[in-house]
Amino acid sequence: MNVIWFEFLLSLRRLRRRPASTLLTLGTFTLSLTLALLSWSLYYTVFRYNPDFDPTGRLYVVGYQGSLAGGSANSTDEEFNALRDGQRVFSEFAEVSYYQSTFAETPAGMQRLLGAGMSSGAFRILGATPSLGRLFLPEEDALNGPKTVILSDHIWKTYFSGNPAVVGRVMQISGYSVTIVGVMPASFRFPNDQDL
Numbered sequence: 802m803n804v805i806w807f808e809f810l811l812s813l814r815r816l817r818r819r820p821a822s823t824l825l826t827l828g829t830f831t832l833s834l835t836l837a838l839l840s841w842s843l844y845y846t847v848f849r850y851n852p853d854f855d856p857t858g859r860l861y862v863v864g865y866q867g868s869l870a871g872g873s874a875n876s877t878d879e880e881f882n883a884l885r886d887g888q889r890v891f892s893e894f895a896e897v898s899y900y901q902s903t904f905a906e907t908p909a910g911m912q913r914l915l916g917a918g919m920s921s922g923a924f925r926i927l928g929a930t931p932s933l934g935r936l937f938l939p940e941e942d943a944l945n946g947p948k949t950v951i952l953s954d955h956i957w958k959t960y961f962s963g964n965p966a967v968v969g970r971v972m973q974i975s976g977y978s979v980t981i982v983g984v985m986p987a988s989f990r991f992p993n994d995q996d997l
Contacts, residue, residue, distance in 0.1 A: 860926070861891070862992075878944060895922035896942075900993055906973035907960035914956065916974075916997035927991060933957070934968035934983030948979045954987040956996045 816823040885894040898918035905914050921937040929936065931951065941949050952967070961967045970981050974997070 862897070893922065893926050895926050896920040897923050897992055900995065903975045903997065905975075905997065907956075908962075909960050912960065914996035915993070916950075917992050917995040919992075929985070929989060929991075931983035932986040933965055934981070936983060948977050949982045950974060950979045950997050951983040951985055952981060953985055953989075953994075953996050957984045 816826075881896050888894060896918070897920070901916045901918065903914055903916050905912055919937070920942045921939050922942075924936040932954065934951070936951065937949060940946050950972070952961070957963060957967060967981050968983060971978050972981060973979070
């Protein structure tokens with residue numbers, strides 16, 4: 802304990818001898834601490850607490866860790882079904898995948914857009930309602946099922962001029978022909994303010 806006290810007093814003496822360096826060090830430390838707290842606040846606001854999709858605070862996002870050491874991967878249908886059927890904690894369980902960069906053919910030409918994968922059950926759990934068209938159907942959840950997409954309000958207005966006749970149109974997304982089945986309201990941003 803004496804050694805720690807001695808080091809502490811020695812550090813104070815050194816700091817007093819160099820006031821400019823001490824002020825710079827304390828200023829840097831204060832700024833770093835402030836930025837760390839702001840970062841945590843931003844993280845909590847954006848990712849941990851989002852009243853837009855969970856005003857009651859009853860929803861939980863459960864992450865999936867791939868089988869590769871330290872790696873993350875998407876679950877297969879069989880793995881997801883086993884997780885869903887084997888768990889006894891949640892009343893409902895649905896599949897969501899985060900940001901996926903994709904290329905989509907729009908009336909304005911090929912665009913690089915951000916998409917998220919959501920099952921029909923995820924929309925039901927969220928209580929989501931489209932502003933136009935419909936949500937996904939259970940048969941569209943299957944990997945070999947019909948390929949459908951729901952547009953964000955922003956993409957609908959930006960690239961499709963807010964035309965209600967967009968529902969039922971076919972567009973190319975990453976080389977696949979995909980049918981547009983709905984448009985979400987501007988307030989729907991789950992999971993990551995995606996375009997598709």
